[in-house]
Amino acid sequence: MTLLARSDACALIRNGMSVGVGGFGLDRKPMTLIDGVIEGGVRDLNLLVYAGGLDVERLVSANAVQRIAFSHVGLDQFGLAPAFRKAREAARIEAEEWSEWSMLVAWRAAAERVSFATVALDPATELFRVNPCLGRLRCPFTGGEATVVKAPKVDVALLHAEAAHPDGWVINAGDEYADGLLARAAALTVVCAERLIDDGELEKRWREVQIIDSVVDHVVHAPGGANPGSCLPLYGVNSAAVVAYLAQVRS
Amino acid sequence: MISQGDLLACTIARWAATLPRMTTFAASAAALAGLRAAQELRGARVRLWGHGGAYDPRGEVALFERAGLFNCAPRARLDLPAVLGCVSRGTRLLATPAQVDGAAQANLSVIGGDWGAPKVALGGTRGLPDATEIHFVMPLHASRALVSRVDFVSTAASNRAVPPWLFTELGVLHWCSQRQGWRLLERHAGVAVEQIRERTGFPVLVDGDVPESPPIDEEWLQAVERVDPRRVRELDFVTGPQARLERLAQIEAAEHAAVERLVME
Numbered sequence A: 001m002t003l004l005a006r007s008d009a010c011a012l013i014r015n016g017m018s019v020g021v022g023g024f025g026l027d028r029k030p031m032t033l034i035d036g037v038i039e040g041g042v043r044d045l046n047l048l049v050y051a052g053g054l055d056v057e058r059l060v061s062a063n064a065v066q067r068i069a070f071s072h073v074g075l076d077q078f079g080l081a082p083a084f085r086k087a088r089e090a091a092r093i094e095a096e097e098w099s100e101w102s103m104l105v106a107w108r109a110a111a112e113r114v115s116f117a118t119v120a121l122d123p124a125t126e127l128f129r130v131n132p133c134l135g136r137l138r139c140p141f142t143g144g145e146a147t148v149v150k151a152p153k154v155d156v157a158l159l160h161a162e163a164a165h166p167d168g169w170v171i172n173a174g175d176e177y178a179d180g181l182l183a184r185a186a187a188l189t190v191v192c193a194e195r196l197i198d199d200g201e202l203e204k205r206w207r208e209v210q211i212i213d214s215v216v217d218h219v220v221h222a223p224g225g226a227n228p229g230s231c232l233p234l235y236g237v238n239s240a241a242v243v244a245y246l247a248q249v250r251s
Numbered sequence B: 001m002i003s004q005g006d007l008l009a010c011t012i013a014r015w016a017a018t019l020p021r022m023t024t025f026a027a028s029a030a031a032l033a034g035l036r037a038a039q040e041l042r043g044a045r046v047r048l049w050g051h052g053g054a055y056d057p058r059g060e061v062a063l064f065e066r067a068g069l070f071n072c073a074p075r076a077r078l079d080l081p082a083v084l085g086c087v088s089r090g091t092r093l094l095a096t097p098a099q100v101d102g103a104a105q106a107n108l109s110v111i112g113g114d115w116g117a118p119k120v121a122l123g124g125t126r127g128l129p130d131a132t133e134i135h136f137v138m139p140l141h142a143s144r145a146l147v148s149r150v151d152f153v154s155t156a157a158s159n160r161a162v163p164p165w166l167f168t169e170l171g172v173l174h175w176c177s178q179r180q181g182w183r184l185l186e187r188h189a190g191v192a193v194e195q196i197r198e199r200t201g202f203p204v205l206v207d208g209d210v211p212e213s214p215p216i217d218e219e220w221l222q223a224v225e226r227v228d229p230r231r232v233r234e235l236d237f238v239t240g241p242q243a244r245l246e247r248l249a250q251i252e253a254a255e256h257a258a259v260e261r262l263v264m265e
Helices: A006-010 A029-040 A056-063 A083-091 A100-111 A179-185 A199-204 A239-250 B003-018 B029-042 B064-069 B080-084 B191-199 B218-227 B232-237 B239-265
Strands: A002-004 A019-022 A045-052 A066-075 A094-097 A116-119 A133-138 A144-152 A156-164 A188-196 A207-212 A218-221 B022-026 B092-097 B100-103 B105-106 B109-116 B116-119 B131-139 B165-168 B173-177 B181-187
Touching: A002 A006, A006 A029, A006 A188, A006 A218, A029 A056, A029 A156, A029 A188, A045 A056, A056 A066, A056 A083, A056 A239, A066 A083, A066 A100, A083 A239, A100 A116, A100 A144, A100 A179, A100 A207, A100 B080, A144 B064, A156 A179, A156 A207, A179 A188, A179 A207, A239 B239, B003 B029, B003 B218, B029 B218, B029 B232, B064 B080, B064 B092, B064 B239, B105 B109, B181 B191, B232 B239
Parallel strands: A002 A218, A019 A045, A019 A156, A045 A066, A066 A094, A156 A188, A188 A218, B022 B092, B092 B131, B131 B165
Antiparallel strands: A116 A144, A133 A144, B100 B105, B109 B116, B165 B173, B173 B181
């Protein structure tokens, strides 16, 4: 467990790695780490996002992504994500589309180090046709059909948090989303924190710890590190930056 | 003057008033305003997720200041995976997909072309195949959204135990399992059945004289206004990217001002 400089943390990401990114939509995305990965010129990432936003936009725009697993990518109230959309339409990235719950169950399987898990999923969805990580098996107990999901390989998880202790205890006043699951699923977890806390604050706020130190490998101190996205409830979305981005894409 | 947003929110509120208790997600502002109004006025037992760990909050509809305006007086702290994990008790989704078809299938994935290289890539299927109950809120009633056959089946709402409802600016439809079609239950004031047929891409089941929706009660209107004082619900009817951005900027400024007022108080 080490406190790392941003550049050292970003240097951990290499071509072709499977990288899971935490947060949800425009909230609590580790944007400063994403920018660092792009600056490093990394290519061919296998990206995993539960709900992608500007993280996906920037990585796709930088041609850093080969494949993306997602249940949703968008810019919340600002609408569709234009770079993701263009890349999908031009087949410049391979897509692996999931439903929200099936993706969580697959990540949970990875966290538990099993190769697959069963899940409840609408049998009519065409996700079965397009996502090879969804399948069907005969249940050995009931003889009925069970839906199964393949556990992903996650080399690195990149997360953003309100606060972290240098030993890796992670605190968020907002929603955990799937960050804890991703940290447990990954072989290596890097948490970017708005603030570092000491032993005294950790003792006071232990009820708010969402991710424990045993699944966190590195902490990076980065105030404002989710900008231009939000880190709720500390700060909201930088709307002007999102609007400027959309205008730039359109032009 | 009753706006489109008022009409849709009040219609949903009236429907939601007697729903059984269940975690309920709403994808559109008008739907959320309707659910909140039903909670306020009739004690509806829909339980909402506050997008910040706040479960069953009682605040105002908000886009930019959810933490300060919407996540008020929550009943529990429950993160999203925990909410979705209550599979045994189900989740109800008021979805606004890109397409709904005549078989009650919905699409939030791609439009046209091959799935691997679509004509239009949407955001993704999200929780459509996961929800126990699915109902549709399609503010703009148009045949390009209410289609004969969806381009991709994200889910089939017709295979759920509770038949889906479909709310639009023109009326209310309900899935008829027996006849495997959408039955028109109500048309909004001044809307003709023929108008609904023309703007729907699938056959609509019409039994006799379809009644007009009951007039919007002042009580409901006031409840909707209370839970959505900045009229975020009207955003569902704004078309065009520039107009949407302008409306978003107005909403954001109004939300910031409301939070500042709360801080001053």
